[in-house]
Amino acid sequence: MEIVFLGTGAGMPSKQRNTSSLVLNLSAEEGGYWLFDCGEATQHQLLHTTIKPRKINKIFITHLHGDHIFGLPGFLGSRSFLGGDEPLTIYGPKGIEEWIITSLKLSKTHLTYTLHFVELKEGFLFEDEHFKVETKELQHVISCFGFRIEQKPLKGKLLIEKAIEAGVPKGPLLQKLKDGHDIVLDNGKTVYSKDVTGEPQTGFTVAILGDTRFCEAAVELSKEADVVIHEATFDLETGDLAKEYGHSTIGDAANVAKKAGAHSLIANHISARFLPYHIAHLEQSGREIFQNLHIAEDFSHFEWKDDKLIKK
Amino acid sequence: MEIVFLGTGAGMPSKQRNTSSLVLNLSAEEGGYWLFDCGEATQHQLLHTTIKPRKINKIFITHLHGDHIFGLPGFLGSRSFLGGDEPLTIYGPKGIEEWIITSLKLSKTHLTYTLHFVELKEGFLFEDEHFKVETKELQHVISCFGFRIEQKPLKGKLLIEKAIEAGVPKGPLLQKLKDGHDIVLDNGKTVYSKDVTGEPQTGFTVAILGDTRFCEAAVELSKEADVVIHEATFDLETGDLAKEYGHSTIGDAANVAKKAGAHSLIANHISARFLPYHIAHLEQSGREIFQNLHIAEDFSHFEWKDDKLIKK
Numbered sequence: 001m002e003i004v005f006l007g008t009g010a011g012m013p014s015k016q017r018n019t020s021s022l023v024l025n026l027s028a029e030e031g032g033y034w035l036f037d038c039g040e041a042t043q044h045q046l047l048h049t050t051i052k053p054r055k056i057n058k059i060f061i062t063h064l065h066g067d068h069i070f071g072l073p074g075f076l077g078s079r080s081f082l083g084g085d086e087p088l089t090i091y092g093p094k095g096i097e098e099w100i101i102t103s104l105k106l107s108k109t110h111l112t113y114t115l116h117f118v119e120l121k122e123g124f125l126f127e128d129e130h131f132k133v134e135t136k137e138l139q140h141v142i143s144c145f146g147f148r149i150e151q152k153p154l155k156g157k158l159l160i161e162k163a164i165e166a167g168v169p170k171g172p173l174l175q176k177l178k179d180g181h182d183i184v185l186d187n188g189k190t191v192y193s194k195d196v197t198g199e200p201q202t203g204f205t206v207a208i209l210g211d212t213r214f215c216e217a218a219v220e221l222s223k224e225a226d227v228v229i230h231e232a233t234f235d236l237e238t239g240d241l242a243k244e245y246g247h248s249t250i251g252d253a254a255n256v257a258k259k260a261g262a263h264s265l266i267a268n269h270i271s272a273r274f275l276p277y278h279i280a281h282l283e284q285s286g287r288e289i290f291q292n293l294h295i296a297e298d299f300s301h302f303e304w305k306d307d308k309l310i311k312k
Numbered sequence: 313m314e315i316v317f318l319g320t321g322a323g324m325p326s327k328q329r330n331t332s333s334l335v336l337n338l339s340a341e342e343g344g345y346w347l348f349d350c351g352e353a354t355q356h357q358l359l360h361t362t363i364k365p366r367k368i369n370k371i372f373i374t375h376l377h378g379d380h381i382f383g384l385p386g387f388l389g390s391r392s393f394l395g396g397d398e399p400l401t402i403y404g405p406k407g408i409e410e411w412i413i414t415s416l417k418l419s420k421t422h423l424t425y426t427l428h429f430v431e432l433k434e435g436f437l438f439e440d441e442h443f444k445v446e447t448k449e450l451q452h453v454i455s456c457f458g459f460r461i462e463q464k465p466l467k468g469k470l471l472i473e474k475a476i477e478a479g480v481p482k483g484p485l486l487q488k489l490k491d492g493h494d495i496v497l498d499n500g501k502t503v504y505s506k507d508v509t510g511e512p513q514t515g516f517t518v519a520i521l522g523d524t525r526f527c528e529a530a531v532e533l534s535k536e537a538d539v540v541i542h543e544a545t546f547d548l549e550t551g552d553l554a555k556e557y558g559h560s561t562i563g564d565a566a567n568v569a570k571k572a573g574a575h576s577l578i579a580n581h582i583s584a585r586f587l588p589y590h591i592a593h594l595e596q597s598g599r600e601i602f603q604n605l606h607i608a609e610d611f612s613h614f615e616w617k618d619d620k621l622i623k624k
C-alpha cells in the first residue's frame with residue numbers, strides 16, 4: 001500500500017501546494033488506485049508522477065468545496081482521452097453527480113467508460129474480496145466525510161514442505177489448500193488446509209479524513225489505524241480560527257491519532273500562511289502530542305510495509 | 313497593449329503547455345486586464361506572473377469545451393478570496409452563466425464582487441470610451457466565437473508651444489484644449505482646440521479567435537488587424553485531421569492573416585504531439601505563407617508598441 005499526495009494545500013493553490021488530492025495505491029493488494037478528492041489541476045499533478053489517469057478506478061470526494069472538486073470534470077475528460085475504458089466509481093456527497101453530469105454535458109465531454117456514482121451516507125460504504133470501507137460525517141462548515149479503509153485478513157501462506165510431507169503432489173491441489181479448501185488424496189486420506197497453511201495475517205487500516213474540527217467521528221474512523229491522514233490547516237497559535245472555520249490545528253490532528261491509538265499520522269491541507277521554513281516547527285509541535293507524525297508535501301510518497309510507514 | 317499567454321495547448325494539459333488562456337493587458341490604455349478563455353489551472357499559471365486575479369475585469373469565453381472553461385469556477389473563487397471586489401463581466405456562449413452559477417452554489421463559493429454575464433451573439437458586443445469589441449461565430453464542432461478588439465482613435469497630443477504662443481496661460485485651460493474643447497481667453501480671443509493639438513492617432517486592432525477551421529469569419533475579424541491570435545492545432549501534414557475535428561493547421565492560420573492583410577500573427581492552441589524541437593519547423597512552414605508569425609509558448613509575452621509587435 002502506497003500513498004502519493006498530489007495536493008496538500010488549503011483553500012487555494014499556491015506555488016508550494018496544490019488544492020486537495022491524494023492517491024491510495026492498492027494495486028499490490030488488488031484494489032487498484034483510489035483517488036481521494038480532486039482539486040483543480042489534480043490531472044496536472046498526475047503528469048509529474050507515474051500514475052496514469054486510466055489506472056484510477058475509484059474516486060472518493062470528502063465534501064463539495066471547490067478546492068476538493070474543481071479538478072473533477074477535467075480529470076474525467078482526460079481519463080477518457082488517454083485511453084481509459086474501465087468503469088470508474090465516484091463516491092461523494094449528494095450533489096456531485098448532478099454537477100458532474102451537467103459539466104460533462106455542457107462541455108460536450110464524451111466519456112469512453114462507464115461512470116457510476118454512489119452517494120455517501122454514514123456506515124459501510126462497500127465491501128469486496130479485499131477491502132471494507134466505512135464512512136462517517138465529520139464536523140466542517142458543510143457536510144464532509146471521512147473514510148476508513150480496512151484490508152481484510154490475508155490467508156495464511158502455504159507451508160509447502162508440510163503439504164509435500166502430507167503426500168500432496170505438486171499441481172492444482174496445492175492451490176486449493178492455499179485457498180482454504182480441504183482435499184482428499186488418491187489414497188483416500190484427507191489433508192486439511194489449516195494443517196498446511198500458516199496463520200492468517202491481519203490487514204492494514206487507513207483512515208483518510210476530510211476537512212474537520214477535532215471530532216469524535218474522526219477518532220472513531222482512526223481507531224487503531226495503521227495510518228491516519230488528517231487535515232491541519234492551522235497551528236497551535238491559531239486554534240480559535242480553526243474552530244471558527246471548521247478546521248483543525250496540527251494539535252487537533254495529533255490528538256485524534258493519539259486518542260485513537262493509531263500507529264502513524266500524516267497531516268495535510270496545510271495553509272499557505274505556513275512557508276516552507278515554518279514546517280519543521282509545525283511538525284515539532286505536533287510530535288509533542290503524537291510522535292509518529294509527518295507533514296505531507298505535494299508529491300510526498302509513503303509506503304506501508306512490514307507494519308511500518310516508510311517515507312520514500 | 314500587452315499579451316501574456318497562460319495556456320497554449322490543445323485539448324488537455326501537458327508538461328509543456330496548459331489548456332487555453334491568455335491575458336490582454338490594456339491597463340496602459342485604461343481598459344484593464346481582459347482574460348480570454350480559462351482552461352483548468354489558469355489561476356495556477358497566474359501565480360507565475362505579476363498579474364493578480366483581482367485586476368482582471370473582463371473574461372471572454374470563446375466556447376464551452378472543457379479545455380477553455382474548466383478553470384473558471386476556481387479562478388472566480390480565488391479572485392474573491394484574494395481581495396477582488398470590483399465587478400467582473402463574463403462574455404460567453406449560452407450555457408456558461410448557468411454552469412457557473414450552479415458550480416458556485418454547489419461548492420458554496422461566495423463572491424465578494426458582482427458578476428455580470430453577457431451572452432455572445434454575432435455583432436458588436438460592447439463599446440466604451442476607449443474600445444469597440446465585435447464578435448463573430450467561427451467554424452468549430454460546437455458554437456465558437458472570435459473577437460475583434462479595436463482601440464478608438466486617440467486624441468491628438470497638445471502642442472504646448474503653439475498654445476502658449478496663442479496666449480493660453482498655464483493651468484486648467486490647457487487640459488480643456490487637450491480634451492478637444494475650444495476656449496475663450498480673458499482678452500476675448502477664442503483659441504480652437506484643433507489649432508493647438510496634433511493629428512488624432514489611430515488605435516490598434518487585435519483579433520483573438522477561438523477554435524476553428526479556416527473560415528471567412530476569421531478573416532473578417534482579422535481584417536487589417538495589427539495582431540491576430542489564431543489557433544494552429546495541426547501542421548501542414550495533418551490538414552485532413554484539422555478539418556475533421558474543426559481545427560486549423562499552421563497554414564490555415566497563416567492564410568487567415570495573409571488574406572486579412574494583418575500586420576502580425578501569433579499562433580496558439582498547439583497540439584501536444586508537437587514537442588519543443590518540432591516548433592521551429594512548424595513556425596518555418598507558417599512563415600512561408602505569412603512572414604510575421606510567432607508560435608506562442610506558455611508565458612510568452614508580447615507588446616504592441618510604436619506600431620510593432622515585440623516579443624519580450
Ligand SMILES: [Zn+2]
Nearest residue numbers: 011065067211
Ligand atoms: Zn479544503
Ligand SMILES: [Zn+2]
Nearest residue numbers: 323377379523
Ligand atoms: Zn480547444
